[in-house]
Amino acid sequence: MGAPQQAGSAFGERLRDWRVRRRFSQLELSLAAEVSARHLSFLETGRSRPSRDMVLALADALDVPLRERNVLLTSAGFAAGFPQRPLEAPELTAVRVAVDTVLRGHLPNPALAVDGRWDLIAANGAVPLLLEGVDQELLGPPTNVYRVSLHPDGLAGRIVNFDEVAHHLLSRLRREVQISGDDGLADLLAEVERYPSVRSLPRHLDVPADVVIPLRLRHPEGELAFFTTITTFGTPVDVTVAELAIETFFPLDERTDTRLGELMPSD
Known part of the structure; x- marks a missing residue:
């Protein structure tokens, strides 16, 4: 009893x-x-x-x-109702094909796939352009998008508008911690909030006049400017698929578009 x-x-x-x-x-x-x-x-x-x-x-x-x-x-004493298969499982072949198709099709622009804790699952050939100069220890495995973006040895020193981007990323991560109730995400948030690059952020920022918050990245070939979109799978009944997201980067200006075409010709 x-x-x-x-x-x-x-x-x-x-x-x-x-x-x-x-x-x-x-x-x-x-x-x-x-x-x-x-x-x-x-x-x-x-x-x-x-x-x-x-x-x-x-x-x-x-x-x-x-x-x-x-x-x-x-x-409540019942068996789990939603499977969590590895992405390599035969049942997820169609999902893998869809991810690969999106990533390849987005070249020469960067695109990547992450799991529910923002660990990198897959990336196209343009993503290494974003990661030049990042400390190898941050590149994992696993490579975590938040660690790479906010750590002083990651992209923090290369993001021109770091304050804006960091505030946006932290706001998104806090919201996901609240929504998901995931302890791993909560641990990640606590970790990145301890980074010196994050602790030194101003507490408040004026809302930018841009349509979206851009990512302006210093690069040896000149500044690259992007905006991003995030795509998720509709009506998933598998935990892995439900937590899978694809982030795609689009050139914000003609100069970036031209540079990407020169640095990473499409197939």
Whole structure:
């Protein structure tokens, strides 16, 4: 009789954490998940155990990431519901082909694929142009985009508008920590916030007049200026695919476009 109560309590604690993280009251969550507020209260305190469908309904209402939905399921005594296959798995062949197609097709512009903790998974032949001068220890494996971008021995000294870019990256990482509840991302945030290049940032910056915050990078062949887009996979049911993202770099000006064509001719 003790094990079910422990499982219920573990689930209830995690459920409450996610409800608070999403800033839902018990009433708001009960309405969103179509469950009585009383039953929801019992679930959080461990007085009631949820069904598998109830766990998934609550996770859906709270927009819990797939990785953490598995944690909710196992904490309630159920098997994980969402597989986490390695990208090399046969079942993910179509995903690998899609990633490779996007990366190759974006040449001569840089493009890269990262996992949920911003570790580099794949990159096209133009990405090394961005990484010239980066300390080899930062290039891993794994190569983490945030470490490379914000570390003093990484790109921090080469980014012309470092204050703007760093503020944007830190804001994005803090938001992802809050949204995902991922301890690995929280550890990464704590690490980069200790970097001297980050600690010396001004606390507030004026909003730039640009349409997007550019990345202006010093390069031996002259300054390169980019804006970036991030693409994710729609309707994933695999943790690896859900956390996979492709970041593509586009020239911000004609000079950068010309330089990239000279430095990295397309196939």
